[in-house]
Amino acid sequence: DSGVTQTPKHLITATGQRVTLRCSPRSGDLSVYWYQQSLDQGLQFLIQYYNGEERAKGNILERFSAQQFPDLHSELNLSSLELGDSALYFCASSPDPGQGSVQFFGPGTRLTVL
Amino acid sequence: AQSVTQLGSHVSVSEGALVLLRCNYSSSVPPYLFWYVQYPNQGLQLLLKYTTGATLVKGINGFEAEFKKSETSFHLTKPSAHMSDAAEYFCAVSGGGGYQKVTFGTGTKLQVIP
Numbered sequence A: 001d002s003g004v005t006q007t008p009k010h011l012i013t014a015t016g017q018r019v020t021l022r023c024s025p026r027s028g029d030l031s032v033y034w035y036q037q038s039l040d041q042g043l044q045f046l047i048q049y050y051n052g053e054e055r056a057k058g059n060i061l062e063r064f065s066a067q068q069f070p071d072l073h074s075e076l077n078l079s080s081l082e083l084g085d086s087a088l089y090f091c092a093s094s095p096d097p098g099q100g101s102v103q104f105f106g107p108g109t110r111l112t113v114l
Numbered sequence B: 001a002q003s004v005t006q007l008g009s010h011v012s013v014s015e016g017a018l019v020l021l022r023c024n025y026s027s028s029v030p031p032y033l034f035w036y037v038q039y040p041n042q043g044l045q046l047l048l049k050y051t052t053g054a055t056l057v058k059g060i061n062g063f064e065a066e067f068k069k070s071e072t073s074f075h076l077t078k079p080s081a082h083m084s085d086a087a088e089y090f091c092a093v094s095g096g097g098g099y100q101k102v103t104f105g106t107g108t109k110l111q112v113i114p
Helices: none
Strands: A005-007 A010-013 A019-024 A031-038 A042-050 A053-057 A064-068 A074-078 A087-094 A109-113 B002-007 B010-014 B019-027 B032-038 B044-050 B056-058 B064-068 B073-078 B087-094 B102-104 B108-113
Touching: A005 A087, A010 A019, A019 A087, A019 A109, A031 A074, A042 A064, A042 A074, A042 B102, A074 A087, B002 B087, B002 B102, B010 B019, B019 B032, B019 B087, B019 B108, B032 B064, B032 B073, B044 B056, B044 B064, B044 B073, B073 B087
Parallel strands: A010 A109, B010 B108
Antiparallel strands: A005 A019, A019 A074, A031 A042, A031 A087, A042 A053, A064 A074, A087 A109, B002 B019, B019 B073, B032 B044, B032 B087, B056 B064, B064 B073, B087 B102, B087 B108
């Protein structure tokens, strides 16, 4: 158990819909990362937050957005969902945003778009 | 810019045989290098991390990796494979930019044959 929690574990929805994925980082970790893992694209970095502020953006679509709240939990919002958005979404946390900081991954949310 | 190449998306070894998973990296600055493991239906967890100093890095579960700057490689090895080592292994590099952008490789699935 990494100490990172993600809800829900599974989500099934239809095209065009909007969903919210939630992540609680390890106690004391200030940095949160979101990743998308799919069979064809592998593990893709989406976005990073540190203490409530956006720090880095990766391959995140405009239909996707995220935020980190004052209590440090984070939410990833996915809208106008397409079949290709079906994937595992991981959240990770680390104590700081430094380059050598180890990331601790949550168990993931499996999103299925029908 | 930084990148990681993992040679071989699937590797099969017999139980008790040597495990060798290959990783080559590209980085414009001295890198931090990581190996993560993902067991089925779980998130990633850290196996080991290279920062600076000793080129041979020991990790958990008997794994180790050797940093070879001249070959820009960071191959993962284990002398004797165990059935429980069956998982997907990801090499990752960090070190570009002022924030912790981690680039993951495409992963290598390790199958252990009894």
